[in-house]
Amino acid sequence: MTSNHPSLPSVGPPARRRTVLLAAAAAVATLAAACGSGSTAASAPAGPAKELRLGYFANVTHAAALVGVSKGFFAKELGATKLTTQVFNAGPAAIEALNAGAIDAAYLGPNPAINGFVKSDGQALRIIAGATSGGAQLVVKPEITSAAQLKGKNLATPQLGGTQDVALRAWLAGQGLKTTPNGGGDVAITPTENAQTFQLFQQGRLDGAWVPEPWASRLVIDAGAKVLVDEKDLWPRGQFVTTHLIVATTFLQQHPET
Known part of the structure; x- marks a missing residue:
């Protein structure tokens, strides 16, 4: 800083x-470009996912993701679940990818997350953890x-x-x-x-x-x-939120163990 x-x-x-x-x-x-919406019809959990597709940015404010990916911490915790990653420049693009089914979870800022939540009538995503302040x-x-x-x-x-x-x-x-x-x-x-x-x-x-x-x-x-x-x-x-972790609601419902 x-x-x-x-x-x-x-x-x-x-x-x-x-x-x-x-x-x-x-x-x-x-x-701004519409984030779209996703269906979140309840379904029975299917156990751990075969793959987790994670988005994040190449910024210091995404240190949790950068370290977790580069040091292998995420892969170790996921066990048999394969981790694939995609780097974005900013949150709206990550929200579009999540709504399009291209990723399952993402680290991003509060405003894109709120927009994605509101535009999907609260159906598309859930915030599950904080990551960075400042x-x-x-x-x-x-x-x-x-x-x-x-x-x-x-x-x-x-x-x-x-x-x-x-x-x-x-x-x-x-x-x-x-x-x-x-x-x-x-x-x-x-x-x-x-x-x-x-x-x-x-x-x-x-x-x-x-x-x-x-x-x-x-x-x-x-x-x-x-x-x-x-x-x-x-x-x-x-204190203010810079980054938190969101996940697609359908993924969370189907693979809560992941």
């Missing part, structure tokens, strides 16, 4: 921030020192409707700056893969980004950015 950075005041009291976040999530959800920041060009200076600028987030995307839109709204899902408004937000965000910032084509670790620190250390907002400063006691 980066350190010695300035931070801006939060949107307001925790209750106001939660309200703004929910409103922003709802606004983005109406125009690790997301808004980093910008060094000359930007206030929210007001973001007007007319171009910022990036990992994906439209993702956790960092909603957080950025909510924070900007709290600062009196408007955004739209298609990149309009006072501040243009461009959904961009994290590795590409790094390159575009180096090229001067982005003014900043709200991203998870390690990308925030990489932008600061290797690309000359500075931290304008550390998201932990916006939450009570500095």
Whole structure:
């Protein structure tokens, strides 16, 4: 995590921030790609699954998955169940894969999970464990020192409707700056893969980004950015969910032992 950075005041009291976040999530959800829905008709458990298809991101905020997969911890605990993995850039894509039956479970942020749950009328998925708190920041060009200076600028987030995307839109709204899902408004937000965000910032084509670790620190250390907002400063006691584990409801019903 980066350190010695300035931070801006939060949107307001925790209750106001939660309200703004929910409103922003709802606004983005109406125009983001539909997550779809899944059938969850009850069926008798079929014992341990032959295979578990797991999605996660190549981010520090997904350390639980990165370590569990690379060190073989998951494979050991699964026993005879084969583990296959798929890496995603952001949560909405993972939700689409889960709803399409391409994966059975995924580590992702709260906003895509909520959107997937709501759009399926609560049928498609279940959150079964927490994984990470913290690790997301808004980093910008060094000359930007206030929210007001973001007007007319171009910022990036990992994906439209993702956790960092909603957080950025909510924070900007709290600062009196408007955004739209298609990149309009006072501040243009461009959904961009994290590795590409790094390159575009180096090229001067982005003014900043709200991203998870390690990308925030990489932008600061290797690309000359500075931290304008550390998201932990916006939450009570500095705690907020970055990553948790979800599973398809049908998979959970059929293979509860897995």
